Amino acid sequence: AQSVTQPDIHITVSEGASLELRCNYSYGATPYLFWYVQSPGQGLQLLLKYFSGDTLVQGIKGFEAEFKRSQSSFNLRKPSVHWSDAAEYFCAVGQVKTSYDKVIFGPGTSLSVIP
Amino acid sequence: GAGVSQSPSNKVTEKGKDVELRCDPISGHTALYWYRQSLGQGLEFLIYFQGNSAPDKSGLPSDRFSAERTGGSVSTLTIQRTQQEDSAVYLCASSLGATSGNTGELFFGEGSRLTVL
Numbered sequence: 082a083q084s085v086t087q088p089d090i091h092i093t094v095s096e097g098a099s100l101e102l103r104c105n106y107s108y109g110a111t112p113y114l115f116w117y118v119q120s121p122g123q124g125l126q127l128l129l130k131y132f133s134g135d136t137l138v139q140g141i142k143g144f145e146a147e148f149k150r151s152q153s154s155f156n157l158r159k160p161s162v163h164w165s166d167a168a169e170y171f172c173a174v175g176q177v178k179t180s181y182d183k184v185i186f187g188p189g190t191s192l193s194v195i196p
Numbered sequence: 197g198a199g200v201s202q203s204p205s206n207k208v209t210e211k212g213k214d215v216e217l218r219c220d221p222i223s224g225h226t227a228l229y230w231y232r233q234s235l236g237q238g239l240e241f242l243i244y245f246q247g248n249s250a251p252d253k254s255g256l257p258s259d260r261f262s263a264e265r266t267g268g269s270v271s272t273l274t275i276q277r278t279q280q281e282d283s284a285v286y287l288c289a290s291s292l293g294a295t296s297g298n299t300g301e302l303f304f305g306e307g308s309r310l311t312v313l
Contacts, residue, residue: 113300115300115301115302117302124287124304124305124306124307125239125287125289125302125304126304127301127302130300130301132300171238171239173302175300183241183244183252184229184241184300184302185241186231186238186239186241187238188237188238189237189238189239
């Protein structure tokens with residue numbers, strides 16, 4: 082069964098500092114991987130996704146993530162954090178079979194940004 | 197509509213009552229998901245639909261929970277004899293489903309916040 086872990090429950094960074102949020106997954110085949118963001122009072126929004134090709138993917142708002150098969154990881158990075166990045170971040174893994182697909186989410190990492 | 201629509205946005209009910217939560221997915225999206233998000237928790241998978249069929253009901257917490265989808269569109273999540281531990285935000289999402297080229301991206305509604313007193 083697929084599963085996702087996000088080791089950091091909460092992270093605090095200073096505005097302008099770099100950021101890395103960790104994600105590890107368990108899945109028997111090549112996964113589809115996603116990062117979603119949930120800002121306070123708002124719905125979930127897709128930041129970026131990986132399903133094939135280049136293992137370094139670029140997303141919205143200056144975020145990027147790198148798929149490392151050997152480490153079963155898909156860590157999210159941003160070189161310079163803005164105060165508006167404070168939110169909950171969810172890593173997710175999907176599977177696509179012949180008849181259906183299913184997406185499982187990790188527990189989330191809460192990001193606080195110090196001005 | 198342009199996005200996933202959920203109703204009601206807020207529901208307060210008494211323990212033991214039944215509730216129905218509605219989800220209207222994006223037009224043309226064949227896949228529909230229900231998740232539950234409790235305070236400070238991640239997204240707990242409940243059930244998935246491809247068309248009107250539910251290939252995966254593994255996440256439903258108990259037999260008090262059921263869901264249906266009709267016409268390949270609107271879905272209803274029903275919770276019978278609600279308990280206080282059912283209090284949470286129930287999120288619905290839709291996607292293109294098992295179609296060629298689909299990468300599984302989910303589009304979420306704003307959620308239905310359920311409070312059981």
